[in-house]
Amino acid sequence: MEKVVVGMSGGVDSSVAAYLLQKQGYEVIGITMQIWQDEDVCSMEENGGCCGLSAVEDARRVASVLDIPYYVMNFKQEFRDNVIDYFVGEYLQARTPNPCIACNRYVKWEALLKRSLDIGASYIATGHYASIDKLPNGRFSIKKSVTQAKDQTYALYNLTQHQLSHTLMPVGAFEKDKIRELAKELKLPVANKPDSQEICFVPDNDYAGFIANYLEEKRQKRSDVSTDGDKQFQGMLPGNYVNTAGEIIGKHRGLIHYTVGQRKGLGIAMGQPAFVVELRPESNEVVIGGANEVFSDRLIANRLNFMAIEDLDGEMVVDAKIRYSHKGARATIKRTGPDEILCIFEEPQRAITPGQAVVFYDGDYVVGGGTIIK
Amino acid sequence: MDKKIYLDNAATTKTRPEVVEAMLPYFTDLYGNPSSVYEFATQNKKAVDEARETIAKAMGAEISEIYFTGSGTEADNWALKATADAYAAKGNHIITSKIEHHAILHTCEYLQKHGVEVTYIDVDENGILKLDELEKAIRPTTILISVMFANNEIGTIQPIKEIGAIAKKHNVLFHTDAVQAFGQLEINVDDFGIDMMSASAHKLNGPKGIGFLYIRKGIKIRSLIHGGAQERQRRAGTENVPGIVGFGKAVEIALETMEERTKKEIMLRNLLMKRVLEEIPFVRVNGDKVRRLPNNANFSFQFIEGESLLIMLDMKNICGSSGSACTSGSLDPSHVLLAIGLPHEVAHGSLRLTVSEDITEEDINYTVDRVKEIVEKLRQMSPLYEDFMKKR
Structure with a gap:
């Protein structure tokens, strides 16, 4: 047996x-x-x-x-x-x-x-x-x-x-x-x-608080980790909100508090609905824009895994899903590097978020997927 | 082999038939409440007192110094919390070891959140408390030293007499968690300088759900459980009469059979250790070779997960353990093995087997054969082992 x-x-x-x-x-x-x-x-x-x-x-x-x-x-x-x-x-x-x-x-x-x-x-x-x-x-x-x-x-x-x-x-x-x-x-x-929508290890969905606690615990356990000025903790430092023209329009609380497409909890007034369009870790900036600026028709993904096919030759038309709750949208994928893929949607999609997975389907089958980098 | 080979006697033991027999009348015929006035109930009071006397005598204590509790864990909680409370005027410092049972360690953590300071003393590579560190840790505010008599995981027996002498010299109370030792080793509270001692019946072929705390006369003690005049007004709750009677009977038998039983357990345990060490490569024995509980063997097998080993032994009807059992049954690397200096990955591959007098040489041989097979199989599937063998 x-x-x-x-x-x-x-x-x-x-x-x-x-x-x-x-x-x-x-x-x-x-x-x-x-x-x-x-x-x-x-x-x-x-x-x-x-x-x-x-x-x-x-x-x-x-x-x-x-x-x-x-x-x-x-x-x-x-x-x-x-x-x-x-x-x-x-x-x-x-x-x-x-x-x-x-x-x-x-x-x-x-x-x-x-x-x-x-x-x-x-x-x-x-x-x-x-x-x-x-x-x-x-x-x-x-x-x-x-x-x-x-x-x-x-x-x-x-x-x-x-x-x-x-x-x-x-x-x-x-x-x-x-x-x-x-x-x-x-x-x-x-x-x-x-069925829970929350992340199982983050109480009350307060992931920013969770991260702060986790890092503090780590810092206490290992004396070689310091929180001030250390690059890996930069995501917690306050910085500037900028608009898509590059002008400073306010102060943000640290990048870990934001995600692309976010509207709530920004604490700034622009005279129209404001959304997070992009996070820029290199300059510690949160880019803010209007509703139409959150849409994009393409993404690049890496850390690829293929399932129904061994590898991607040339182009392939797929349904691409950019987050758990996304319905999937028609797109064409093609390789742009040894572990990199370009995905172009027929229609622009809202809030393509770096870090999330993009998963490709052929009918009901999973073709493969990767992690969105931009 | 369909028969179950039970090698986890440090977790719990089989209740002896004589013990069960002694208990039965107190469920069926003599069910009265010892606190009641009528003659029917006084028989129960007498039975409780007799058990108390047997236990007190077994450790050179007075009858009035034995207080029954619901478990060894309760006794540990009581000793620590009540001392912290009753001696708050003298100080707020407790000293214990890094390898105590969680009944002590978690209680200490709790007390730390309530203003008590706790020092955790290191042990050496065999698990023996560093006495010089202990003495150095004593402060004017130290109110209690709590060190276990013998360790539940690696079986190491502590230098209790020396610890008792240090405590006395500095006028500090000494509590010992003797849950693993009581009934296995000779204990005399006066000789060892013990002021408080916890024990539990189910570790010595008695029933579950009954323990006691020995409290030397003259020590200030506060109640942990309130609500009645039982146990000299120190531990409320209707006495667990069948449990207490069973505890008394178990102690009586444990003392009578100690010499012979211990001899047999040592023989079986030594056979087990000898064969494992000789026949399985990359294994170490944890704990002190000599100052060790008679029934305890504790191994670390390199390159394997103790958890997988336990499951596969279970499939062969062999009950063992890896570290101490936790509520959920899943295993973290043991704090005891880490304290004696084992790296995480070695601590993970640990197996504790604790024998009893019901075990035969044949059982031991069957067990070693299975351990050997399983360890070999697990290593064949281990990438760590593969790397290691390649490098050789």
């Missing part, structure tokens, strides 16, 4: 995923990944415990109902190195990161898959609404789910062929309603948590 490790969160989707695989005849092992937890016990008490623990308890109950072995694995170090450090680093360089993508690639897949293979499993499985197909060209790609409203492929574009070939997504073949129904029928004790 082939072994499969199911990453269990205690929620409906991963719980039913475990059940479906069990029905398909796999030997299923449940694992909850412990990735982030406040290390300060006293502050944990003040916040009434940590989110991770309730997930563990929920998942453990589900595993016990399904009668499968269940373990908690510690990935705090991997999460800190690959997700938190990246998240903070990107903001400090005036980019707007997507930590879920880094978490998927390096923690949920790389680290979990490695340890699952270690303990004798052939696959890892998740409760994602997507499916993995082997295409006629021999490549693995991710296909959008039948539950279109809940498409989760955007955050998965960065998975490698090796990772995809060892991954199962059993709920992708079903509608969300059917999965809920199954959970109810099986009397699985699952938590019916709403």
Whole structure:
């Protein structure tokens, strides 16, 4: 019997995923990944415990109902190195990161898959609404789910062929309603948590406060890091707002507080709606412009990963998605460097944001994607 | 092999059948509340007193110096918090070690947030407290030294007598967390200069949910739990009569069998360590070779994740542990292994196996064979190991 490790969160989707695989005849092992937890016990008490623990308890109950072995694995170090450090680093360089993508690639897949293979499993499985197909060209790609409203492929574009070939997504073949129904029928004790839009490790969505705390903690632990004048902390220093003509029009609070397309919380009056058009780390400036100045018809991306194709020859017409909530827009992509791509949209798109991922689709399949640099 | 091989006796132990038998009547027939006036309840009061006497005698204490608690952790919390409170007029400084159980360390962190100053003394590479540092750390405001009798992870036994003497010389109270040691080692509170001591029944084949704090007569103590006159008005809450009776019985048996049991555990433990050291490369034993709990073995295997090793041992029906169990069951690098100087990556590949008298030589041999196979397999899949072997 082939072994499969199911990453269990205690929620409906991963719980039913475990059940479906069990029905398909796999030997299923449940694992909850412990990735982030406040290390300060006293502050944990003040916040009434940590989110991770309730997930563990929920998942453990589900595993016990399904009668499968269940373990908690510690990935705090991997999460800190690959997700938190990246998240903070990107903001400090005036980019707007997507930590879920880094978490998927390096923690949920790389680290979990490695340890699952270690303990004798052939696959890892998740409760994602997507499916993995082997295409006629021999490549693995991710296909959008039948539950279109809940498409989760955007955050998965960065998975490698090796990772995809060892991954199962059993709920992708079903509608969300059917999965809920199954959970109810099986009397699985699952938590019916709403899907969170917030970043899991940032309380109250206050990422600027989070970054400040994180850097302060780091500074206290390592005496060789200083906050004053150090380049890596520049994103926190106040600087000038400028308009698109280059004139200084006010003072900003530090680049980490801003993202391209932002309108709220700028604290300046221009006589018309004002938006962040660009962040300039080299001069510590925030460029402000009108609504029409937030639109652009092109972007450049690097850190590329291809899925449905091995590499990009010449040009290709795709649907390109520039953020999780973006519907996707028709565009042409072509290579401009060994790890660089130019993407030109048929229609200008609003708020193309450096640091976010751009993901390319051919129909329902993920072609590949990269990180927007400008 | 379908049989479970339980090698995690530092986490908890099997309750002895004799202990269960002694407890049973106090659930079914003799269920009265010891605080009540009628004859039916006084039998329970008597049973509690008898258990208290057995325990007091086992450590050379007076009956009135034993206070039952809900756990060893509660006893640790009580000792620290109550001393900080009752001796606030004398000072606000507590000294402890870097390798204490979290019941002590987290309580210290809590107290630090409430104005108490805490000094954490280093240990040497075998986990033995640095006595010179301890003595130097004492200030006029020091009110308490709390050092564990024996470590739960690496089994190292502390120089308790010397610590007791230092405490006495400087007129500082001395508390020891003896949760791992009580029932395994001979303890006499007067000989060792112990003023307060925590212990727990389930570590010595007694039931879970019952512990005690020994408090030497004359020491000022404040209650941690309020709401009744139980335990000489120091620890409120209806007595856990079956638990207390079971604790008494477990101590009685632990003392009777200590010599023989310890001999067997040492033999099994030594066989385990010898085979692992001889047959598996790149492994080290953590903790002191001599001053060590009889049932404890703690290894670090280079190039592997202890977590994967534990899961794979579980698949072979072998129960082990890596560091101390945390609430969620997932593992951080142990603060004890880091304190004895292990680098993070070595601390991650650690395995603690703690034997009991129920274990056989055959069990040990089966376990070593499996550990050997699993470590080999994990190393074959480890990029770190591959790099290391290439460089050789």
